[in-house]
Amino acid sequence: MRLSILQPHPHPHRIKRWPRIDASSFHRRKDKVVVIMGATGSGKSRLSIDLATLFPSSEIINSDKMQVYRGLDITTNKIPPAQRRGVPHHLLGDVDTDHHGEFSPADFRHRAADLIADITRRKNLPIVVGGSNSFVHALLVQNFDPHSHSNVFQQQGLISSELRYMCCFLWVDIALPVLSQYLRDRVDDMLNSGMVDELAQFFDQDAARRTGFGLRKAIGVPEFDRFFNKYPPSMSQGDDPLRESAYQEAVRAIKDNTCELAERQIGKIERLKRAGWDLRRIDATEAFRGVLTSGSDVWERQVLEPSVKIVKRFLRE
Numbered sequence: 646m647r648l649s650i651l652q653p654h655p656h657p658h659r660i661k662r663w664p665r666i667d668a669s670s671f672h673r674r675k676d677k678v679v680v681i682m683g684a685t686g687s688g689k690s691r692l693s694i695d696l697a698t699l700f701p702s703s704e705i706i707n708s709d710k711m712q713v714y715r716g717l718d719i720t721t722n723k724i725p726p727a728q729r730r731g732v733p734h735h736l737l738g739d740v741d742t743d744h745h746g747e748f749s750p751a752d753f754r755h756r757a758a759d760l761i762a763d764i765t766r767r768k769n770l771p772i773v774v775g776g777s778n779s780f781v782h783a784l785l786v787q788n789f790d791p792h793s794h795s796n797v798f799q800q801q802g803l804i805s806s807e808l809r810y811m812c813c814f815l816w817v818d819i820a821l822p823v824l825s826q827y828l829r830d831r832v833d834d835m836l837n838s839g840m841v842d843e844l845a846q847f848f849d850q851d852a853a854r855r856t857g858f859g860l861r862k863a864i865g866v867p868e869f870d871r872f873f874n875k876y877p878p879s880m881s882q883g884d885d886p887l888r889e890s891a892y893q894e895a896v897r898a899i900k901d902n903t904c905e906l907a908e909r910q911i912g913k914i915e916r917l918k919r920a921g922w923d924l925r926r927i928d929a930t931e932a933f934r935g936v937l938t939s940g941s942d943v944w945e946r947q948v949l950e951p952s953v954k955i956v957k958r959f960l961r962e
């Protein structure tokens with residue numbers, strides 16, 4: 646793998662150990678939740694695993710609206726089981742589109758709240774991680790209105806800052822030009838890891854039912870549907886320049902759409918901050934620039950250490 650920033654720390658024993666902190670041993674008014682936010686590809690999963698390694702009673706709740714569904718693990722960038730280091734993950738590939746239909750922000754609020762209650766009851770620390778800000782908003786606000794919620798980021802004044810948990814928000818932020826370059830390279834890595842085969846299988850299985858929602862909205866599906874409609878997976882590949890240019894067009898569209906998604910997600914996070922959410926911004930730009938240019942890893946110093954300090958302070962409050 647050429648780019649390693651999204652993988653958890655390769656040598657966990659080398660991370661400076663902080664004393665074990667039992668999240669349950671502190672007096673609470675509301676349940677405590679750590680929330681890791683950031684655009685797609687910003688290293689949230691890596692940070693969540695690194696933190697869970699240092700705060701060993703942690704459990705992760707996924708808040709990426711495509712990763713909740715079963716299937717398309719490469720296309721949606723689910724953290725592979727081998728990199729989860731035994732940390733329990735919830736709502737990661739648990740939902741079956743065919744059986745459950747679209748998983749809405751209201752569904753997420755309901756399911757994730759049950760998980761938080763259960764994790765807290767077991768005296769563990771819930772860490773919510775994912776890029777879907779509509780899910781995060783739905784889960785955390787005190788008063789949730791499913792009708793106005795679909796416009797929450799479109800209209801002024803709909804974002805509530807009254808939250809039903811004590812939240813520690815970590816926002817992993819990366820300068821957009823650096824993140825965009827990283828995301829484009831990541832798409833190439835995903836293609837090399839079998840993304841086209843995965844999408845071809847999904848296309849075949851899905852042909853009869855064409856639901857038009859759920860996992861079908863994942864970036865990669867519509868772009869390659871257009872390609873497979875012209876060049877079905879069963880067709881022999883041959884040496885066709887038109888096919889090659891249609892393939893390159895699909896890849897270009899995925900890269901562009903991923904970069905646009907990242908920009909929209911950052912815009913939503915900034916709106917949450919302006920609305921009064923106490924987001925602690927951690928600038929990971931240098932860590933990413935290091936990976937893109939020299940391969941060096943300044944993640945630990947620039948991202949992990951400040952995050953650990955913030956979480957430790959939060960747990961003591």
Ligand code: ATP
Pocket residue numbers: 709710711712720721722776777778779780862863864865906910
């Ligand atoms: P929106 O209201 O625009 O859906 P959101 O905050 O609810 O925003 P986002 O995570 O920003 O959710 O996802 C928006 C869209 O981006 C999804 O509908 C999907 O098309 C795409 N997307 C999000 N996450 C992924 C992913 N992991 N893999 C592929 N596509 C994704």
